[in-house]
Amino acid sequence: MALDVDTVRVVGRWFKHAFHGSAPLAHRDPPPDNRWQRGDVVDALYLADEEGTAWAEWYRHLAERGVPPGQQMPRGLWTWEIDAEVADLSAASRLGRLDLAVPRPGRSAWAPTKSSAKSCTPQDGRASWHPAPPGPST
DSSP states (O other): OOOOOOEEEEEEEEEEEEETTOOTTOOOSSOOOOSSOOTTTOOOOOOBSSHHHHHHHHHHHHHHHTOOGGGGOSEEEEEEEEEEEEEEOOSHHHHHTTTOOOOOSSGGGHHHHHHTHHHHSOTTSOOEEOOOOOOTTO
């Protein structure tokens, strides 16, 4: 199915946290659900553009589940060199073309986004690109 989606080229160094000594891209069967996708529809690779962002997202993930960080240590960062053409979902108008709303902080916005993941999954392996949801400082 062809989607009405603009694309953007993403190039640069990105970061992903992982257990110390783990593989850079572990096979997970079945893939887990995450903030923006359902594992039973599509797996996801979450990358951060800065080291601090990768750590902050990891701490947020633990806090939402009530897991003390010490129970998930040691951790490390993998560095990824990315050069990819991806779907650009960074503006409300682009999301609207796919009948998606602008995500808002909090779990209440995740279900509609996840239910649309299947229709937004590119058939040729391209990824989607969207800004992080606004945090407390916005």
